[in-house]
Every structure is written in C-alpha cells, then in structure tokens.
Amino acid sequence: MKRKSILFLALFSVLAVNAQWKPQGDKIKTKWAEQVDPKKPLPEYPRPIMERGQWKNLNGLWSYKIQEFGKAAPSKYDGQILVPFAAESSLSGVMKDVGSKNELWYETNFSIESGWNGKNILLHFGAVDWKTEVFINDVKVGSHTGGYTPFSFDITPFIKKGSNQKLVVKVWDPSNDGTQPRGKQVKNPEGIWYTPVTGIWQTVWIEPVNAKNITDLRTTPNIDQNTISIKADVKGAETGDLVEVSVLENGKEIANEKAVVGESNDIVLTAPKLWSPESPFLYQTKVRLISKNKVVDEVKSYFAMRKISSKRDENGVMRMQLNNKDYFQFGPLDQGWWPEGLYTAPTDEALKYDIIKTKELGFNMIRKHVKVEPERWYTHCDQLGILVWQDMPSGDDQPIWQDKKYFEGTELQRTPKSQEIYKKEWREIMDHLYSYPSIVVWVPFNEAWGQFKTVEITEWTKNHDPSRLINSSSGGNHFQTGDILDLHKYPAPELYLYDARRVTVLGEYGGIGLPLEGHLWRANDNWGYVKFKNQAEVTAEYVKYAEILKNLVKTGFSAAVYTQTTDVEGEVNGFMTYDRKVDKMDFKAVNKINTEVINTLNK
Structure with missing residues (x-):
C-alpha cells in the first residue's frame, strides 16, 4: 500500500504542475509545443562551448x-x-x-x-x-x-x-x-x-x-600557420598558476600545452583538418586550471580550423574565401522566431530543426537576422556545418521608407546614451560569440535601422575582431568602409551597385509569399513581396530568381541571402510555414538549383 501511495502522490504532483500551466491563446503552434514539460523545459546544458560536469x-x-x-x-x-x-x-x-x-x-x-x-x-x-x-x-x-x-x-x-x-x-x-x-x-x-x-x-x-575558476575561453585558429590559440580568462589567479590545454581528435589526445595564466596557449597542429560546411570537423579540448600542482578547474570545449577572408579573383572581382579558396556563400534570412515561444524555441530539437532544413535546401550559410540565438544554436551550426552571418539587433529609430535620405548617406543622430548602449551591447555580443567557428561575418547595421557613425562603428568592429569579415550596413546607407557592399533587392535579384574594392553581396532578395490556410498567425493582412497560390508556383518563381542569380555570380556577387527560412507572424514568405508543419516549396528542386548557384563559383 505504501508503494501505491508514493506512486499516487508522484502522479498527483505531476498532474498538479501541469494543471497550473498550459499554453495560452489559440494561435498556431509547432509540433514541439506539445513536448514541453513544465517540470523541466529546455533541460539541455546551455553552454556547450565551455562545459563543466x-x-x-x-x-x-x-x-x-x-x-x-x-x-x-x-x-x-x-x-x-x-x-x-x-x-x-x-x-x-x-x-x-x-x-x-x-x-x-x-x-x-x-x-x-x-x-x-x-x-x-x-x-x-x-x-x-x-x-x-x-x-x-x-x-x-x-x-x-x-x-x-x-x-x-x-x-x-x-x-x-x-x-x-x-x-x-x-x-x-x-x-x-x-x-x-x-x-x-x-x-x-x-x-x-x-x-x-x-x-x-x-x-x-x-x-x-572553486574560488579560482575559468570564466571564458577565446579560441583563434590560424590555418596558414597550422596553429590554434586558446586563451583562458581566469578569476582569482595567483602568480604561478597555469592553464593546460589538451587537444583531442576523435577522442585521442594529439597535443598538450601549458601556459601561465594571462598568456595564450599557441598550439601547433600537424596537418590539421579544416572545417567547412561540406566537412565540419571539430577538435575537442580539455582546459584545466592548475594551482600548486592541483587541478582546481576543468572545462570541456572544442574548436575548428577555418579561415574567412577575401581576395581578388583572376577577373579582378573581390571574392569571399573560405580556407583560402573562393567560396560562394548562399543561405536564407533566418529570424529565429517561434509561434508559441517567440524568441525561444520550444525544445532543443526544434532549435536544431531549422538548421537541418536549411542544409536540406542545399544552403551553406544562414544570416541570423537582428537577433542573437542561445549558445546551443551556434554549436548546432558548428556541428552540422553552416556558415553564419551575425546581425547586431537593431534599435533606436527605424527609417522612413519613403525618405530616400536613408539610402544616401544621411545617418541617424543618436543620443550619447543611445550610442553607449549600442556599443556596450555589440561588444558583449561579439565577445560572447567570438569562439564559435561557424560565425564568419559581423553585421553592425541593417537597412539604416538605427545606423549612426557607420565608418567609426565599422572600423571599431574590425579592430575588435580582425578574424572575421565586416558587413557594415546590410542593404542601406552605403559608406566606403568594411569588407562588404551589401545590396537588398526585392523580389528578383539585381546587381545595381558594384564595389571593385570590396566584396559585393546580395544581402536580401526574394520574399516569395504563399499564405496557407490553417498555418497562419493571423487570418488577414498577411504579407509578402509577391504572392502565389501553390507550391508549384512559388517553386517555379524561386528557380527563376536563382537562374538570374547564377549569371550575377559570374559578374560580381560573392554571396546571396534569400528571404526567408520560415513565415514569421504576418509574413508569409518562408520556405516553411511558421508552425514548421508544411514545406512550402519543393525542397529537392530548390536544393538542385541552389547547388548550381553555389557551384557557379565553388568549383
């Protein structure tokens, strides 16, 4: 009887917790919403790039x-x-x-x-x-x-x-x-x-x-010298304390180095395996803090050997390069919104799903649009093999679309306090995400939204992290600064500006809309740059735009971003519905044409 009473109380407790909580509203939801356990939502370890037991x-x-x-x-x-x-x-x-x-x-x-x-x-x-x-x-x-x-x-x-x-x-x-x-x-x-x-x-x-502990890891690969630099920030360190780094390849230790706290461990790797979307190889590490010959802290981490850069090709066009080879980057604009969780995916499986579908579509890149994801998202990108352009979330005033001054070099006059907030948060975002190898481009501004002191902010961003390319202003307020000229053109691609000194990219295009009954956030006022009636029509339009893009790659584009991964609230221009229950295009046809676009340059 006692065992039955315990089981009854346990069941009653579970039922009581569930009775206290339920999803609100009658809007659409993904299949993962039903898997949310109110006793342990998102139970996974939240910081996989610096893991303790x-x-x-x-x-x-x-x-x-x-x-x-x-x-x-x-x-x-x-x-x-x-x-x-x-x-x-x-x-x-x-x-x-x-x-x-x-x-x-x-x-x-x-x-x-x-x-x-x-x-x-x-x-x-x-x-x-x-x-x-x-x-x-x-x-x-x-x-x-x-x-x-x-x-x-x-x-x-x-x-x-x-x-x-x-x-x-x-x-x-x-x-x-x-x-x-x-x-x-x-x-x-x-x-x-x-x-x-x-x-x-x-x-x-x-x-x-312990009172002495590792607070951060900063990992910088150099494939030209076959080295990985790993610097640990430590709290409470004393003279004589050491940081030891072990590098593992497929579980086997291949290197071990020690350095005093405050110095980086610069480790030479023999014939390192390079990371790419086609071969996303990650080295594992164990980082130990040693004081008075005792290990007082240990964390697990990982890194990738990869390089992002730009170089003029044989025709004089500035190209993005991955690992010292011309590499066309192609991917969707990814907003990272969820109908039931808004900024927060309902489960880790859901968080990973959009990346898997992006790979299924044949893309090699994601532009993470004016949002920063949880750390597990970036680890999924590292593991699955997808390049990431990371936007700074926009703030302050938005542009008046009819006013052309926003695209003719007139910048927003932000207050000193507003500028201070921007710089603090952008620096924190870059520092926070620095060691994730999938991130290859920083985007300080989007379409003039809150854009100010563009040259100063771009140069400051580049100085803060010289290891990545800087896309100073995606789609608006173009200044001669940074590594990239980024054009936005809806719906069809068009190369209407070109920069011989910088990489030229199509930072947004497409936006082909298909509203599907039963999968809409709102019944009316759904929005797309152009709208069609079925999967065949939107797929055909997508392929038509991709054929145009193939020709523009040859003449100057080095990357492109299609809008967008999923529908979001009132926007109906995703590859998938907002609830992720319907693929709105023929994914095999999209994969085929996307592969052709990428191979126009990546041969």
Whole structure:
C-alpha cells in the first residue's frame, strides 16, 4: 500500500504542475509545443562551448507579477510563468503584454546540491530582455542591461543554511519606446514587425566552482600557420598558476600545452583538418586550471580550423574565401522566431530543426537576422556545418521608407546614451560569440535601422575582431568602409551597385509569399513581396530568381541571402510555414538549383 501511495502522490504532483500551466491563446503552434514539460523545459546544458560536469537547471514554473514601474517588490503574485519563455509568449502560460510602463517580477526557490559544500555558486542567466535586477534571499546581488547576452553572479555570500534559497528577478523592457537593441520587436506588431519579448527568454542555471575558476575561453585558429590559440580568462589567479590545454581528435589526445595564466596557449597542429560546411570537423579540448600542482578547474570545449577572408579573383572581382579558396556563400534570412515561444524555441530539437532544413535546401550559410540565438544554436551550426552571418539587433529609430535620405548617406543622430548602449551591447555580443567557428561575418547595421557613425562603428568592429569579415550596413546607407557592399533587392535579384574594392553581396532578395490556410498567425493582412497560390508556383518563381542569380555570380556577387527560412507572424514568405508543419516549396528542386548557384563559383 505504501508503494501505491508514493506512486499516487508522484502522479498527483505531476498532474498538479501541469494543471497550473498550459499554453495560452489559440494561435498556431509547432509540433514541439506539445513536448514541453513544465517540470523541466529546455533541460539541455546551455553552454556547450565551455562545459563543466556539475550544474543545475532552474527552468520551470516561477511566480510572476506584472506591476507598475517603480513599485516595491510584490507581496502577492499574479500566478505562475514558465521560465524561460517570455511573458508575451503562449508557452509562458501568461501571454500578456508588459510594456514600458510596467515591470515584470519573478520569484522562485531553489536548493544547493549537498555535494557542492565549500564551492562558490554561480547563478547564470542565458538572456533576459532588457534591464534586469537580481535578488538572492532579499539581497540585491547584481544588475544587467542587454537582451541578448548571458550574465552571471557569484551568489556564494548570500546563500543561507538550509534547503531553500529565494531568487527574485525584476525586469523592465521599454520595447520600441526605448532606444535599446530590440530587433523586430514593437508594441503594435504588423507587417514585418513582431510581438515584444519581455523578461527571461533563455535558460537560468547554477553551477559550483572553486574560488579560482575559468570564466571564458577565446579560441583563434590560424590555418596558414597550422596553429590554434586558446586563451583562458581566469578569476582569482595567483602568480604561478597555469592553464593546460589538451587537444583531442576523435577522442585521442594529439597535443598538450601549458601556459601561465594571462598568456595564450599557441598550439601547433600537424596537418590539421579544416572545417567547412561540406566537412565540419571539430577538435575537442580539455582546459584545466592548475594551482600548486592541483587541478582546481576543468572545462570541456572544442574548436575548428577555418579561415574567412577575401581576395581578388583572376577577373579582378573581390571574392569571399573560405580556407583560402573562393567560396560562394548562399543561405536564407533566418529570424529565429517561434509561434508559441517567440524568441525561444520550444525544445532543443526544434532549435536544431531549422538548421537541418536549411542544409536540406542545399544552403551553406544562414544570416541570423537582428537577433542573437542561445549558445546551443551556434554549436548546432558548428556541428552540422553552416556558415553564419551575425546581425547586431537593431534599435533606436527605424527609417522612413519613403525618405530616400536613408539610402544616401544621411545617418541617424543618436543620443550619447543611445550610442553607449549600442556599443556596450555589440561588444558583449561579439565577445560572447567570438569562439564559435561557424560565425564568419559581423553585421553592425541593417537597412539604416538605427545606423549612426557607420565608418567609426565599422572600423571599431574590425579592430575588435580582425578574424572575421565586416558587413557594415546590410542593404542601406552605403559608406566606403568594411569588407562588404551589401545590396537588398526585392523580389528578383539585381546587381545595381558594384564595389571593385570590396566584396559585393546580395544581402536580401526574394520574399516569395504563399499564405496557407490553417498555418497562419493571423487570418488577414498577411504579407509578402509577391504572392502565389501553390507550391508549384512559388517553386517555379524561386528557380527563376536563382537562374538570374547564377549569371550575377559570374559578374560580381560573392554571396546571396534569400528571404526567408520560415513565415514569421504576418509574413508569409518562408520556405516553411511558421508552425514548421508544411514545406512550402519543393525542397529537392530548390536544393538542385541552389547547388548550381553555389557551384557557379565553388568549383
């Protein structure tokens, strides 16, 4: 009877949790929405490029309250919210607007594992949009601004004896009432603008470390010298402390080097295997922090040997090169939005799915459009083999489309505070993503959205990371700076400008629309640059544009980006519907023509 009682209580507990939470609204959802477990949403390790063995996921049902800006911490809450899904999303179980006049409060309790005694406890947030304040056991332990990068706090001094630790988080996000980077979020979504994302939208977790610990890894390959440089940032280091790096190929150690803390480990590899979309080989690493002959910290990581550059070809055209060979980069504009989770994919399988489908379409690149993804997304790109152009999420004022000045060199006059926010967040994004080999291009601005001091920002970006190409202004406000001239032309490709000194690319084109009943975010007002009635028509139009593109590759284009991977809210111009349930084009036909486009140059 006792065993039956325990099973009954366990079942009752599961049912009670599920009864407290359910997806809100009646809009379309992907198949993965049904797989979300409110007891352990997104359970995967959130930082695969720097992995430790011990950690604890804090995702799940937390208490929440939306209340007027500036009020004291609530004594009562509105209900429960499923972390890490934004308050406006269906999967949060809330699906309420927050807005610039309110703040979103969270509260939860967690316990520290018994085996972590004597360790320092780090509290990590994958991403929270936008201004965050964090309290442990009623003590404010830190704050952060920026909606796209991780941050953490050492909460060790504030841990109480006993099993329960109280965590309170306060978030304010002004959406498009503010000047901060926000991508396509607006408080009144329509056309190409989407629903706001407020609050926690990536995994929250804790991990135990020693007082001396590795805080970051910066990995830089040099295929011309057959070297990999790995530099570890360390907290609490003393004179004499060492960083040891072991490099493994298919599980076998092939190199081992030590360097004092603060110096990079520059490791020579014999005949290294190069990474490419066709052969995405990754070397594994173990990085150890050694103090007084003892290992006090160890993390697992990986790297790839690859080089991105540009060079003039035999016809005098500047070409992108991958691993010192001309390489045509071709891929979709990928917004990374989900009907049930907005910025947050419902599961890790879903997060990976769009990359797999992009490869299935025959592409070798993704332009990640005005959004930064969770770290697991970039690892999936590294593992599957896809190049990434990483946009800076846009913010501040958007251009007036009818006003040609936005495309004739007139820049936005941003306030000093707005400029400071931009630079801080862009630097943090670049530093955060630096070691992911799939990223080959940084895009500071898109179509003049918030574009300011273009030459200064581009040169600053290049100086900050000289290992990648800089696409200063994709599709608008062209200045003679950076590595790339980027044209946008809808719907059909056209080479209407050319730069003999820089790489010329078609940063956006296409946008062929096909609204499919039963798979629409909204019943009316769906939008595409051109619209057709069935799969055969949109596929034929896509192939027609690709045939045009083949000729333009020969005359000057070195890369192209088709709009887009999926439908998004009111946009119906994806290869797939927003719920990912229907492929809207003939993928085999698209793969065939895409391969021909790529092989025009990559022979």
